[in-house]
Amino acid sequence: MPPVHNTLICVALPSLAMSPWHGQLTGQGLEGVYRSGRRLLSRCQLRVAGREPAAVQGGMVGADRARFISVVRTPADAGPDPGICVERSRDAHGTDRITLRSSAGRSLRLPVEIALGTDLAVLGAVAAGCPGPELPASVHDSGLRWSAGPGVNAAVTVDPPPKDALASAGLLRWELELPPGTSRTIELRVRAAPPAPPPPSSSGSHSLPEARVEGDDPRLQPLLATSLGDLRALLLREPGHPTDLSLAAGVPWRCGQAPAEALWAARMALPLSTRLASATLRTFARAQFIGRGPDFGRIPGPLRDAGPHLPPSCSGVEATLAFPAVLAEAWRWGMPERELAELLPAAERCLHWLRRAVGDGGLLCESGPSRVQRAETQAHAHRAALLGAGLLKACGRPGADRWREWANALRDRFREAFWIDDRAGGRPAAALTPDGRRVPYLGSGAAHLLDTGLIDGGRFATGLLDKVQTEQLARLLGSPALDSGWGLRSLGVKEPGHNPFGHRAGAVRVHETVVAVAGLAVAGYEKEAVALLRGVLDAAEAFAYRLPEMYAGEQRTADGVPVPHPAACRPAAVAAAAGIQLLATLAGIRPDAPAHTVSLHPLRCAPLGAVQISGLCVAGAPFAVRVSRLGLGMVEQAADSLQLGV
Numbered sequence: 001m002p003p004v005h006n007t008l009i010c011v012a013l014p015s016l017a018m019s020p021w022h023g024q025l026t027g028q029g030l031e032g033v034y035r036s037g038r039r040l041l042s043r044c045q046l047r048v049a050g051r052e053p054a055a056v057q058g059g060m061v062g063a064d065r066a067r068f069i070s071v072v073r074t075p076a077d078a079g080p081d082p083g084i085c086v087e088r089s090r091d092a093h094g095t096d097r098i099t100l101r102s103s104a105g106r107s108l109r110l111p112v113e114i115a116l117g118t119d120l121a122v123l124g125a126v127a128a129g130c131p132g133p134e135l136p137a138s139v140h141d142s143g144l145r146w147s148a149g150p151g152v153n154a155a156v157t158v159d160p161p162p163k164d165a166l167a168s169a170g171l172l173r174w175e176l177e178l179p180p181g182t183s184r185t186i187e188l189r190v191r192a193a194p195p196a197p198p199p200p201s202s203s204g205s206h207s208l209p210e211a212r213v214e215g216d217d218p219r220l221q222p223l224l225a226t227s228l229g230d231l232r233a234l235l236l237r238e239p240g241h242p243t244d245l246s247l248a249a250g251v252p253w254r255c256g257q258a259p260a261e262a263l264w265a266a267r268m269a270l271p272l273s274t275r276l277a278s279a280t281l282r283t284f285a286r287a288q289f290i291g292r293g294p295d296f297g298r299i300p301g302p303l304r305d306a307g308p309h310l311p312p313s314c315s316g317v318e319a320t321l322a323f324p325a326v327l328a329e330a331w332r333w334g335m336p337e338r339e340l341a342e343l344l345p346a347a348e349r350c351l352h353w354l355r356r357a358v359g360d361g362g363l364l365c366e367s368g369p370s371r372v373q374r375a376e377t378q379a380h381a382h383r384a385a386l387l388g389a390g391l392l393k394a395c396g397r398p399g400a401d402r403w404r405e406w407a408n409a410l411r412d413r414f415r416e417a418f419w420i421d422d423r424a425g426g427r428p429a430a431a432l433t434p435d436g437r438r439v440p441y442l443g444s445g446a447a448h449l450l451d452t453g454l455i456d457g458g459r460f461a462t463g464l465l466d467k468v469q470t471e472q473l474a475r476l477l478g479s480p481a482l483d484s485g486w487g488l489r490s491l492g493v494k495e496p497g498h499n500p501f502g503h504r505a506g507a508v509r510v511h512e513t514v515v516a517v518a519g520l521a522v523a524g525y526e527k528e529a530v531a532l533l534r535g536v537l538d539a540a541e542a543f544a545y546r547l548p549e550m551y552a553g554e555q556r557t558a559d560g561v562p563v564p565h566p567a568a569c570r571p572a573a574v575a576a577a578a579g580i581q582l583l584a585t586l587a588g589i590r591p592d593a594p595a596h597t598v599s600l601h602p603l604r605c606a607p608l609g610a611v612q613i614s615g616l617c618v619a620g621a622p623f624a625v626r627v628s629r630l631g632l633g634m635v636e637q638a639a640d641s642l643q644l645g646v
Contacts, residue, residue: 001127002029003566004252005548011233011251011571012064012092018252022055023068023088027117027134030126030252033094033190037255039126040154041094041190042134043117043170046086048072048100049110053086060544063229063571064092076104084110084178092233094190102178112174112186116156120148123252137167143188144170159187208232208272209615213583216609216629219541220583226545227579230571231269241286244279247577250549250569259284259301259319261573264511267326268577270333271584273617277330278339284319285346297353299323303368307490307504308497309441310431311370313377317357321380323350328387329454331394334593334619344395351388351403354381362406362413363432372439373432375418379448379464382410386461387453394594414464425472428465441495442481443504444488444512446473450519458590458599458645460522470523477516478528485556486539487513487532493553500553500563507550507565510536511574518585521603530607533582537608538562540579547575583613587627590645593619597645600625600633618642 007030010017014036025031025044032042046053053070061067067089071082083104089097102108121131137144142161147153162172176184208231213220235245236257247265249258263284266277289295301316324347331340359365363373364381385407393400418429420438428446429438450473452461465473476482481492487508491498499505513536520529539562540547549572552563569575586608588601598618606629614624614637621639628634635644 001253001567002129004030004570005564005566005568007031008058008060008066009251009570010060010064010066010090010092011230013234013236013248013251013255015092015094016251016255017066017090017092017094019058019066019068019090021058021068022070023058023066023090024052024055027119030123032118032126034123035094035192037123038152039118039121039123039131040192041116041118041156042121042131043115044096044188045115046088046098047113047115048084048086049074053084054082060546061089063226063233066090072100074104074108074110076106076108084108094188096188096190097185098188099183099185100176100178101183102180104178104180106180108178110176110178112176114158114172114186114188116144116170116172118146118154120146120152120154123255127253134170137170139165139167143172153192155191157189157191159189208269208276209617211272211580211613211615213611213613215611217537217611219537219545220608220611222545223537223540223579224583227547227576228272230546230576231265231573234571234573234576238283238286241283244282245276246280246283247276247573250572250575253567253569257283258315259287259299260315260322263319263322263326265573265577267322267329268514268574268581270330271580271589271616271618274330274333274335274339274620277326278335278343281323281327281330281343281346284323285343288346288349290349294356295353296356297349297351298357299350305504306374307441307443307502308499309439310374311366311368311372313374314367317364317367317377318380320350320353321377321384323347324384324388324391325380325453328391331391332454332456332593333591334617334621336620340391340395344391344397347388347391348397348399351384351399354384355406358406361417362409363417365434371434374445375414375428375430376445376448378410378414378418379451382407382414382464383451383453383461385410387455390455411462411464415466415469419465419469425475426469427476428469428473441491441497442476443491443495444482444509444516445490447477447488447512447516447519449473450523451515452519452522454590456592456595458592458597458601460590463523471525474520474523474525474528477520478525478531480555483528483531483535484508484553486535486551486553486562488516489553490550493555501565503550503565503568506553508539508553508562509550510539510547510572510578511549514578514581514585518581521585521588522601526603526605529585530603530605533585533607536578536582543570545579546571547578548572549575583611586611587613587625587633589616589618589623589625591618592645593642595645596641596643598623598635598638598642599645600635602627602631602633604631606631612636 548568548570624637
């Protein structure tokens, strides 16, 4: 995979543009404008007065836009100060606005050239380093056109039209007159030829609403704004169901639907609205296996690497177990009853699959020949059973008591089978092998043991660990072996096979770190929660608030910055949604819309000072909350029907 950590990626799926910091598309690596996974333009190089402008700045100005500044010195410049500034703006759809501004003391006549090219390669071939040769161009309208066969075409149109167009060289030329203090703009538009119909607007009832945060820490608002922008940029419409939006996993490697990541991100975004969760749940309910056989009720998903000590895990199993939990929590946040009724049968099918998949020992095995029993999977199953039982009881469906009994039995079995006692206080095993051997390695996946799920009355469900074990896990999560200072390592630094760049062998995974922050806060371990929260927030600032899915698990130093992972998706759905969950954890918002209550349990130490969050949604109505510097929470806006719970 080509490195992407220094690439400026403009996203508005299914379109994206990947640029180096200087803005010139040279055709190297992944550079180019893509639509639906195909590179429409790989090369777009500007020359002014016979030379390339000298780049001085480049950066993102939104999820879907980047801005580049460069300068050009001309013979009219008497000293070292350049007389021409070139501002370039590029968006995810490939629109490139090039504005030349003159500060020269006299009128200038500048020759301008733009060299264009493309291979029309698919992203996978580009990433593998075999995109193919550049295609010959032909003059088309006011620009150029390329073709790789029937239905595989691209065109660039420009305004104003060029003075010359040389198809053999892929070159467009202008002669621009620039009087003192004036500017001229050239706009290029990249499109498939013939153009695809525009996607339905994402505005209206399906878009993520605006939200704002104010407070003593000025970093919170840019983190929230960037998170919202990235989530909107990652929204995809399911073919055949254009009203349903769900999130792609991340750019550039996983621009399609990934059930587990989409469900977890929708869950973390529940404070904004239940609409994304509803649409995501409908999307994967339609994908659910409903034919006869052992897969009935399971949501399909690919295998995923699980690190150096475990075989690959099935992300479809994770999605199947997430489905009832996300539905139950969306209902607590205010999902309409008609949507709950529509989705409840799919949740029941997920629970049916779980009942059939559980082994004789009461533990859930991984799919495939390994048959290992991962601790993280047991946590997902336990949460699905308890939250699913709450749904079944509330909706008058059978099975609630049976699922609670099963969860109780799983809890007892887990505490006996998975906990490893040692002189340091013990630790949970990562997994059990088929012969009952404990896999002792500790990483950030253990945070899922603290993610018990929201139930009635603003309470959280009982977890798999007892009080003493929970206290020990909190201590481990706050230890230097796991907490890098920027977040949790996916594998502890003292464990065999640790690699600070290993995506499940030592790198910091933002999603699991934020799961730990929320779980520790609920369990009452604020010291450890706050340390991780500060680490992620500091890392977000270093990454210009666009958090990647992971970064290196190098130990933080006094004057250091987090080290990027060269292959991390950025933006990524779970990393973007993590910013929203951090804010919800700060305020401690615990809704129970069916009971018409909402509780506030903010972090008592108010680690970031005063915080005010508005534009949220509880029970289908706007919700705003304030946390004082003393750690006291106050509801400032809510539905008339809501009462403050305990």
